[in-house]
Amino acid sequence: MTKDKLIQAAIANFAEFGYQGATMSKIAKEVGIKPASIYYFFDNKEALFKEAVKVILAHHFSSMKKTYHLQKEENLHTLFSELLRSILVHHTTFQNETKAYVTMVNSPISNIKREITAYLQRYNQWLVGQLMHTISAKHPELKEEKISSLIDYFIFIGNGLFWGLSFTKKMN
Amino acid sequence: MTKDKLIQAAIANFAEFGYQGATMSKIAKEVGIKPASIYYFFDNKEALFKEAVKVILAHHFSSMKKTYHLQKEENLHTLFSELLRSILVHHTTFQNETKAYVTMVNSPISNIKREITAYLQRYNQWLVGQLMHTISAKHPELKEEKISSLIDYFIFIGNGLFWGLSFTKKMN
């Protein structure tokens, strides 16, 4: 469908050029239509990118949720390392989406910026909640304080991995 | 000096709006001159931002170096936590520069992108080299492999801190 192709092209262009740098012309050309035709599907550039953001975040979340459920049964060490591995795999496989989303955090459209930061917070809370529950079930002997500190640790490592992936490597 | 004020304004605008979003007009207005006057000091927008990038990276490096030297004498634990603290302090104090530099990594000007990724690599190498040296001096009993893994650990945590700082917090 043209509409879906447009969203994919938007993601690719946003990733490569940022919001201001991505142009309706380039996106249209990538899909094989003329710029004016985009307006049949989306009200304007902002609307197109809002939908693109939704797609990216939904994809990210479903990806993370899937991994988490797959690994719930394992021991702690395996759980952690598999989660990190899945972060790495997701962001490596969908480089476009990750780059787009990093760029979007600094989007000039405050709604988008807000939506993404809100998503990041929700995601973090969800992750912390899940880990809290799983760890305390497997290790009833650990104090909540200790678990909390473990999770912070994990989050730091995850973020570091993400950041390292995003910029020190080949994601250009 | 007007030229320095222009660079500062450029950093601020780049940080807030990205390369494409930052305009010569806005930068000029911030300095209190007219857009045409910028061209007396810089050949073009790209040149202005190249200088801005240089200033940011130099500042970052001198800041990191200073902390490192201050903390060299301490024990390992203190060294690590003070380094992390100084990363935090630097990026919190110079939010503008950090935001500009995150934005610049995705700059549409490949020279700038290249320069920054090159800097990040050099910086990382430098940091790894320093830590390697310091740690092996203080703990001759540790195998190089072990040290290397410790350092990776530290880098991950540092990156995670940086990323968390940049986006999950208030850097808007």
Added chain:
Amino acid sequence: MTKDKLIQAAIANFAEFGYQGATMSKIAKEVGIKPASIYYFFDNKEALFKEAVKVILAHHFSSMKKTYHLQKEENLHTLFSELLRSILVHHTTFQNETKAYVTMVNSPISNIKREITAYLQRYNQWLVGQLMHTISAKHPELKEEKISSLIDYFIFIGNGLFWGLSFTKKMN
């Protein structure tokens, strides 16, 4: 019938936005169809508005003629004041059409402009003819010159009434 509804919608839109401001989309939406469907009934925008103009002018003329015939029997004073009253009633009742027609006089489509000015002239001539005939029949003692001047007078007042109605009052 859809075609008639389109003409009415066209009149309303032309009245409110002028020829350039009225869009096929807005007209279609008002009728509850899609823009493309208009082209089943009319060749293009110009054709649609030409038909709208015809409807308005025919309506105006039949309205004026009716009043004239109703009042022919009365004395001069009553005739004049009733005619003025009927001008007022017509333009107040069919504000849309009047506004559309004022706008159309300045239409960028010279055919329409020409048609309307031609109509106004024909209408004026008809009115003058009718009045001439009626007055000279009722007042054989009046010289033609005197009658002519009386009629001019009446026309001026009628125009003034029309103009005042159109713009100094509530026709917004």
Added chain:
Amino acid sequence: MTKDKLIQAAIANFAEFGYQGATMSKIAKEVGIKPASIYYFFDNKEALFKEAVKVILAHHFSSMKKTYHLQKEENLHTLFSELLRSILVHHTTFQNETKAYVTMVNSPISNIKREITAYLQRYNQWLVGQLMHTISAKHPELKEEKISSLIDYFIFIGNGLFWGLSFTKKMN
């Protein structure tokens, strides 16, 4: 000065094509510059036309005021006919401005519409006030009611003259 030339060109174009029909390109071409250059003098199309409106209304008012003062000394009959003559002369001499202003009454920009109707009201009030004063001074024997009715009469004739001028004649 370019700015003044722009306003004159705007008036001419607005008169000929209406607000939507007048384009920045045509206006620019008429002045001998490129469309982009207009934005050095005016923020946008709306701002340009707001200034054009101001110029037209100010010109109209000063023109009317001048005539009125010139004729104050004469007897009533002369006063009235000279005023009508000056309305005629003004609108014939500055056809452009008159056409622009008739078009603007139906402007899609509600601010402009409002400003003009407000002006028309103020102008009418001013005229009524002036006439009231002058007539009652010259003819103390007339009852206010009678004077008021005389003035209405005059206004009607003036409007009719204006309307007739605007549309039944050659103002195309």
Added chain:
DNA sequence: GATGAATGAGCTTTCATTCAT
């Protein structure tokens, strides 16, 4: 009769840049 999808032409506007002063 009606419409989904597409487009060409043209619009307003922005912006980096130039250049004479």
Added chain:
DNA sequence: TATGAATGAAAGCTCATTCAT
């Protein structure tokens, strides 16, 4: 040093129109 005036290029967007279905 600084700027007023101008511009080319390109952006986002609108709209009348077409055409296969």
